[in-house]
Amino acid sequence: MPGSDFNFETIEFLDPTGQLKRPLPAALATRDKLVELYQLMVQTRVFDLSAINLQRTGAMGTYPSGEGQEAIGAGIGFAMQENDVLVPYYRDVAAQIRRGVLLEEILRYWGGDEWGMHFQHQEQDFPISVPIATQACHAAGIAYAIKYRRQSRAVVTTCGDGATSKGDFYESINIAGAMGLPVVFVVNNNRWAISVPLEKQTAAPTIAHKALAVGIDGFRVDGNDPLAVFHVLSETLERARTEHRPSLVEALSYRLGDHTTADDASRYRPQRELDAARELEPLIRFKAYLQKEHQWTDAEDENIYECCKEQVKKAIEAYRALPEQPPGEFFDYMFARPTADLEQQKQEWLAGVKRRG
Ligand SMILES: Cc1ncc(C[n+]2csc(CCOP(=O)(O)OP(=O)(O)O)c2C)c(N)n1
Ligand SMILES: [Mg+2]
Known part of the structure; x- marks a missing residue:
C-alpha cells in the first residue's frame, strides 16, 4: 500500500534553495503553468497582508493569516478537478481562490457577514470551518453521498495539526477507511495550535502515522513546496475517485504569522524558530526555482505583484461598498x-x- 510503510518519508520536489530534485509533474511542465501556480501564491500572500491591515484599521473582524502556508492551498487547488468538493478550514485561501471564490467574499465573511460564504461562482464547495475538525465529519458524509450516487468525484478536506487530536478527526478517518470513501484529508501541520506546540499535541511519531490505525493511505509532503503538494494530491485524488481509496496527507509547513489577529505569538514562540522557518517559506523557494530554471526576471516578478495588488485593491473596494448586514x-x-x-x-x-x- 503506497505511503503506509511506517516511514513516511517527506515527499519533495524543490529543496529550500529552489533546486528541482525530481522531474516536474507532467501537468505543470510548462513555464506558463508554473507562473500561474506562483501567481496564485503571490495573490494569496498579497491578499493576506491586506486582510490583516483591514482588521488593524477596524474595517474587518478577526482574521487568521495563512502567511507561509500558501503552497498547500495552491497545490490542492491545482490538483482538484472542477467537480470535486473542497471542505476547507480557515487557512485555505489559495485553494478557494483557485476554485472561484471571490476575494471580496472572503473579506465579507471575516467582516462578520455569513453571506460571504455564499459563493457566487462556486456552488459545491463548503464554507470554511472555524469549529475545529467538524469539517472532517462533513467531508466523510459528502464522500459517502458521492459513492452512493456512483459519481466519479472526490472530496478534499483540510485541517490543522491540532485538529487531528479531536474525536471528529478520528471518527472521520475511521469511517472513510471502513467504508472506502473517496476523500483526502489534508493536515496543514504548521507546528502550532494557537500556543500549543506540536510536541505537546501528540506522541505519534508523525501525523501521517494516524492513517495506519484506520487502514488508509498516509503521506508526508513538504508543505512549502507546491509541486510536491500538487503531485501527492493529484495521485491521492485519483485513487479516491477511481478506487474509493481515502488518504491522509500531512503537509509540513509553519505558521509565520500570529494564530489570528487576536493573538500575539511572540508571547509563546521563540524568535529563532520563526527566523529559521522564514528561510524555508514557499514564495522565496518558488521564485528562486523560476529564476534558476525559467529565466524569471525581476520585471516579471514586479509585474505579478502589481497585478495582484490591483486585484486585491478592487476586492477591498467591493467589500467596502457592500450593504451592511x-x-x-x-x-x-x-x-x-x-x-x-x-x-x-x-x-x-x-x-x-x-x-x-
Ligand atoms: C471546536 C473548537 N474548539 C476550539 C476552538 C478554538 N480554536 C481555534 S483555532 C484552534 C487551534 C487550531 O490549531 P490547528 O488545528 O493546529 O490549526 P491552525 O490554526 O494552527 O492552522 C483552537 C483550539 C475552535 N475554533 N473550535
Ligand atoms: Mg496548527
Missing part, C-alpha cells in the same frame, strides 16, 4: 425554523441594537 440576520440561518430560545435571543439582540441606536 441587517441586524439579527445571523440568527436566521441556524435552523430552517428557529427554536423558541433562538427566537428569544434574536428579539433581545434586536432590542439591544435599538437601545444603542
Whole structure:
C-alpha cells in the first residue's frame, strides 16, 4: 500500500534553495503553468497582508493569516478537478481562490457577514470551518453521498495539526477507511495550535502515522513546496475517485504569522524558530526555482505583484461598498425554523441594537 510503510518519508520536489530534485509533474511542465501556480501564491500572500491591515484599521473582524502556508492551498487547488468538493478550514485561501471564490467574499465573511460564504461562482464547495475538525465529519458524509450516487468525484478536506487530536478527526478517518470513501484529508501541520506546540499535541511519531490505525493511505509532503503538494494530491485524488481509496496527507509547513489577529505569538514562540522557518517559506523557494530554471526576471516578478495588488485593491473596494448586514440576520440561518430560545435571543439582540441606536 503506497505511503503506509511506517516511514513516511517527506515527499519533495524543490529543496529550500529552489533546486528541482525530481522531474516536474507532467501537468505543470510548462513555464506558463508554473507562473500561474506562483501567481496564485503571490495573490494569496498579497491578499493576506491586506486582510490583516483591514482588521488593524477596524474595517474587518478577526482574521487568521495563512502567511507561509500558501503552497498547500495552491497545490490542492491545482490538483482538484472542477467537480470535486473542497471542505476547507480557515487557512485555505489559495485553494478557494483557485476554485472561484471571490476575494471580496472572503473579506465579507471575516467582516462578520455569513453571506460571504455564499459563493457566487462556486456552488459545491463548503464554507470554511472555524469549529475545529467538524469539517472532517462533513467531508466523510459528502464522500459517502458521492459513492452512493456512483459519481466519479472526490472530496478534499483540510485541517490543522491540532485538529487531528479531536474525536471528529478520528471518527472521520475511521469511517472513510471502513467504508472506502473517496476523500483526502489534508493536515496543514504548521507546528502550532494557537500556543500549543506540536510536541505537546501528540506522541505519534508523525501525523501521517494516524492513517495506519484506520487502514488508509498516509503521506508526508513538504508543505512549502507546491509541486510536491500538487503531485501527492493529484495521485491521492485519483485513487479516491477511481478506487474509493481515502488518504491522509500531512503537509509540513509553519505558521509565520500570529494564530489570528487576536493573538500575539511572540508571547509563546521563540524568535529563532520563526527566523529559521522564514528561510524555508514557499514564495522565496518558488521564485528562486523560476529564476534558476525559467529565466524569471525581476520585471516579471514586479509585474505579478502589481497585478495582484490591483486585484486585491478592487476586492477591498467591493467589500467596502457592500450593504451592511441587517441586524439579527445571523440568527436566521441556524435552523430552517428557529427554536423558541433562538427566537428569544434574536428579539433581545434586536432590542439591544435599538437601545444603542
Ligand atoms: C471546536 C473548537 N474548539 C476550539 C476552538 C478554538 N480554536 C481555534 S483555532 C484552534 C487551534 C487550531 O490549531 P490547528 O488545528 O493546529 O490549526 P491552525 O490554526 O494552527 O492552522 C483552537 C483550539 C475552535 N475554533 N473550535
Ligand atoms: Mg496548527
